[in-house]
Amino acid sequence: MFHLDTYGTLVAATLVLLLGGKCVRSIPLLRKYTIPAPVAGGLLVAVLLLVLKKTVNWEIGFDMSLKDPLMLAFFATIGLNANLARLRAGGKALVVFLFVVLGLLLVQNAIGIGMAKMLGLDPLMGLIAGSITLSGGHGTGAAWSKVFIERYGFENATEVAMACATFGLVLGGLIGGPVARYLVKHSSTPEGTPDDSVQPSGFEKPESGRLITSLVMVETIAMIAICLSLGNFIAGLLNGTAFELPTFVCVLFVGVILSNTLSATGFYQVFERAVSVLGNVSLSLFLAMALMSLRLWELASLALPMLAILAVQTLVMALYAIFVTYPRDG
Numbered sequence: 001m002f003h004l005d006t007y008g009t010l011v012a013a014t015l016v017l018l019l020g021g022k023c024v025r026s027i028p029l030l031r032k033y034t035i036p037a038p039v040a041g042g043l044l045v046a047v048l049l050l051v052l053k054k055t056v057n058w059e060i061g062f063d064m065s066l067k068d069p070l071m072l073a074f075f076a077t078i079g080l081n082a083n084l085a086r087l088r089a090g091g092k093a094l095v096v097f098l099f100v101v102l103g104l105l106l107v108q109n110a111i112g113i114g115m116a117k118m119l120g121l122d123p124l125m126g127l128i129a130g131s132i133t134l135s136g137g138h139g140t141g142a143a144w145s146k147v148f149i150e151r152y153g154f155e156n157a158t159e160v161a162m163a164c165a166t167f168g169l170v171l172g173g174l175i176g177g178p179v180a181r182y183l184v185k186h187s188s189t190p191e192g193t194p195d196d197s198v199q200p201s202g203f204e205k206p207e208s209g210r211l212i213t214s215l216v217m218v219e220t221i222a223m224i225a226i227c228l229s230l231g232n233f234i235a236g237l238l239n240g241t242a243f244e245l246p247t248f249v250c251v252l253f254v255g256v257i258l259s260n261t262l263s264a265t266g267f268y269q270v271f272e273r274a275v276s277v278l279g280n281v282s283l284s285l286f287l288a289m290a291l292m293s294l295r296l297w298e299l300a301s302l303a304l305p306m307l308a309i310l311a312v313q314t315l316v317m318a319l320y321a322i323f324v325t326y327p328r329d330g
Contacts, residue, residue: 079255
């Protein structure tokens, strides 16, 4: 077995991102279903490692010491970019949408857990094949899989999470078009001003002026570091109590509180573009590491049950979009 140290793993992750970007640019199918570069590159490398394992019984190990900090940094950026004032401006429409989304999450989890029990599987697999990955995506799936591995001994949680998240990404693209066409065909044309005659809003033409400078990046990195430090501290305090939360959730909440407190007091205005850039970098490297280290040969026994759960989830999500989401928010 060949093992890469921290630096070698970081080099491998960046190469995976470059490979994934090249694949996405070169393969129309990947662009059509908006497959992210780290997912494309990471899964390709994981498949190549599977071939090596099955043909010559050769494995490559990775030092994943950077994976968790990158994951936490990503969730910190989500919190830092959460503007509560904008949420309040959403009014009633936002509240309705919130309940619609909450309903979908509950339905996805109920189906996942119910199907898992019906198939004689661990209910945790049902959760992973539910809202965690199908609504949360690869980042949330990888974060929760770490919790399931460490606390509940679900050894294949990461592999299942990445597979479910990728499936959800592809199936979302596959069913999105037909569902949209059905809704357009069976919906009456709304009355009012045509879209092409509406004046663009300020949101569509944002004012540009603040540049991403080295100082801005240092300030943003400092805030992310504060989120990680306080989030880890709070998670440690809550550990073993009735209010115990995963570290990434604590980090996210610290980001929300820090960002909105600084904004409300007028002390500092978080630069959202800079936060987003660092968040995208963190997420991309994290996903590349998570996906390229997948042990796909350990997933074979779960493939058919997982596909059965995801097939039912796909059908229900399409029906939910048609009969619940669109009538209330369309």
